[in-house]
Amino acid sequence: MEMYKIVVPGDFLSRDVKRAGEGTYVEDGCVYAHLYGILDEKDEIKVVALSGKYVPRRGDVVIGRIVDFSFPYWVVDIASPYKALLHVAEVAEEGERIEMSRMHEYLDIDDLIVAKVKSVDASMRVELALMKEFRVRRGDRLIEISHTKIPRIIGRHGSMIKMLKERSGCFIFIAKNGRIWIKGREDAVDVVSEAILMIANEAHTSGLTDRVARMLDTFRFQRRIFRKQGAGVKERTEKREVGGYGSVGSDVRESESKSESESECESESKSERVGEGGEIGLGERRIFDE
Amino acid sequence: MKKKGVQLIKDGRRIDGRAFDELRPIRIEVGVLKRADGSCYFELGENKVIAAVYGPRELHPRHIQDAKRAIIQYRYNMAPFSVDERKRPGPDRRSIEISKVSREALEPVIMTEFYPRTTIDVFVEVLQSDAGTRTAGINAASVALADAGIPMRDLVTSVAVGKVDGEIVLDLNAYEDNYGEADMPIAMIVRKNKITMMQMDGKMTKDEIKKALKLAKKACEKIYQLQREALIAKYSEEIEGEEQSDEQSAQWLKV
Numbered sequence: 001m002e003m004y005k006i007v008v009p010g011d012f013l014s015r016d017v018k019r020a021g022e023g024t025y026v027e028d029g030c031v032y033a034h035l036y037g038i039l040d041e042k043d044e045i046k047v048v049a050l051s052g053k054y055v056p057r058r059g060d061v062v063i064g065r066i067v068d069f070s071f072p073y074w075v076v077d078i079a080s081p082y083k084a085l086l087h088v089a090e091v092a093e094e095g096e097r098i099e100m101s102r103m104h105e106y107l108d109i110d111d112l113i114v115a116k117v118k119s120v121d122a123s124m125r126v127e128l129a130l131m132k133e134f135r136v137r138r139g140d141r142l143i144e145i146s147h148t149k150i151p152r153i154i155g156r157h158g159s160m161i162k163m164l165k166e167r168s169g170c171f172i173f174i175a176k177n178g179r180i181w182i183k184g185r186e187d188a189v190d191v192v193s194e195a196i197l198m199i200a201n202e203a204h205t206s207g208l209t210d211r212v213a214r215m216l217d218t219f220r221f222q223r224r225i226f227r228k229q230g231a232g233v234k235e236r237t238e239k240r241e242v243g244g245y246g247s248v249g250s251d252v253r254e255s256e257s258k259s260e261s262e263s264e265c266e267s268e269s270k271s272e273r274v275g276e277g278g279e280i281g282l283g284e285r286r287i288f289d290e
Numbered sequence: 291m292k293k294k295g296v297q298l299i300k301d302g303r304r305i306d307g308r309a310f311d312e313l314r315p316i317r318i319e320v321g322v323l324k325r326a327d328g329s330c331y332f333e334l335g336e337n338k339v340i341a342a343v344y345g346p347r348e349l350h351p352r353h354i355q356d357a358k359r360a361i362i363q364y365r366y367n368m369a370p371f372s373v374d375e376r377k378r379p380g381p382d383r384r385s386i387e388i389s390k391v392s393r394e395a396l397e398p399v400i401m402t403e404f405y406p407r408t409t410i411d412v413f414v415e416v417l418q419s420d421a422g423t424r425t426a427g428i429n430a431a432s433v434a435l436a437d438a439g440i441p442m443r444d445l446v447t448s449v450a451v452g453k454v455d456g457e458i459v460l461d462l463n464a465y466e467d468n469y470g471e472a473d474m475p476i477a478m479i480v481r482k483n484k485i486t487m488m489q490m491d492g493k494m495t496k497d498e499i500k501k502a503l504k505l506a507k508k509a510c511e512k513i514y515q516l517q518r519e520a521l522i523a524k525y526s527e528e529i530e531g532e533e534q535s536d537e538q539s540a541q542w543l544k545v
Binding site (some may be wrong): 006008009010011012023025027032034035036037049050051052053055081082083122123124148204 | 327328345346347348357399401404405406407408436437438439440441442443444445479481517518521522525
């Protein structure tokens with residue numbers, strides 16, 4: 001297994017000052033690293049951080065958790081040193097006004113939301129815009145990893161996340177602040193979660209895509225056995241073409257196709273699921289119409 | 291503090307057998323505390339210290355926030371069992387002073403302007419003490435800060451030099467510190483050859499100080515290499531077949 005080059009704050013990187021990028025600083029005509037991370041010299045000279053806190057930027061899509069009320073805002077934890085604010089006007093319908101005493105009827109403490117960062121000012125006051133289409137419900141799984149690993153979960157041109165979705169059949173939503181929302185059959189969600197943790201732990205290595213593929217293959221193999229045992233004589237196809245939504249900022253376009261095996265899966269998962277509100281099974285599009 | 295008749299140097303060797311310019315053995319491990327954002331375990335001879343960094347994170351109370359940058363809060367503390375005579379828990383004047391000078395040793399390199407209104411908390415706990423704990427602490431803190439992903443211009447490296455039986459020596463142990471003529475802990479940015487901490491306990495002439503600083507610089511160059519290697523080694527280990535526990539870098543929230 002090869003390793004990328006690890007650099008340490010203060011390491012001299014280059015004299016090519018024009019190409020100095022993220023994670024570096026320039027002094028006396030030289031480019032130095034200011035972060036502990038992986039050196040990337042392909043285009044600009046950058047240091048990709050391996051650790052560090054998420055700092056919100058305008059346009060980022062994040063998963064937040066309501067932690068307080070401060071009329072007319074909800075205070076939202078976005079896994080950052082900075083809390084974010086969500087104005088009541090963002091949540092209210094046309095012409096509707098939400099009063100202080102009724103805020104909790106719309107969003108209460110510990111509710112999870114998907115939101116876009118509307119603005120960040122110089123003193124790091126962060127305001128959010130609620131993405132109305134999404135609301136994370138009970139019965140789902142939310143995992144939190146270092147935000148620095150998110151690009152690795154997405155992969156080059158979305159290749160990694162595409163593989164995860166296709167081979168597990170899960171709905172996976174990746175937020176910029178390191179939070180990942182997964183929905184699906186319990187065993188599939190388990191495998192996806194394990195795969196994501198492995199990617200996060202080994203983000204600095206190469207050959208990762210293959211190792212993840214192998215982990216997912218094992219899962220598919222097990223499912224084949226499970227199905228054959230449960231199904232009886234009937235032949236079924238192994239290929240499941242279920243896509244999902246929600247990669248952040250990637251170019252991946254997911255196609256959704258419902259195959260026969262898929263609808264059988266759906267009924268299985270409905271009976272296993274212990275969610276609130278009779279939640280959806282795999283492959284259903286409905287949630288996004290809300 | 292010179293006791294009559296106590297001989298600290300015999301036949302060109304110190305009481306523990308070291309040469310005048312020899313460091314005690316050093317061991318560094320990065321990322322030892324999973325809960326901390328960055329951490330480092332550091333051994334310097336019999337000294338054992340552990341540094342933990344949390345942050346940048348929210349800072350309360352409001353009035354000590356700096357609107358333009360992060361503030362650094364450094365806490366050096368000795369565990370009651372770190373010394374022979376039980377050290378009563380809690381900050382004492384010496385710990386408060388060490389905390390202050392250590393913080394000032396690191397502040398010049400930390401790029402605090404990246405994180406307005408936050409704090410970066412550094413905790414250094416001494417588990418075992420044998421003179422030189424503040425230097426071990428600063429070395430450990432530098433590494434822990436890098437581990438936490440805090441942007442820094444450089445690492446800071448620290449060592450003590452001093453005068454014992456008339457000789458300029460490096461990295462004094464407890465005996466030498468107590469019975470020698472001078473103990474001078476310093477911290478520096480090795481690459482830039484800049485000093486960020488310098489203290490003197492005892493007496494040295496100007497020339498002796500010059501000689502001592504030269505010795506300290508050479509030692510810091512060595513220690514700096516070890517700090518770098520430890521940071522780089524952290525990521526080489528993980529791929530050598532040791533699948534570490536899944537729970538490491540994630541938190542599970544079943545909603």
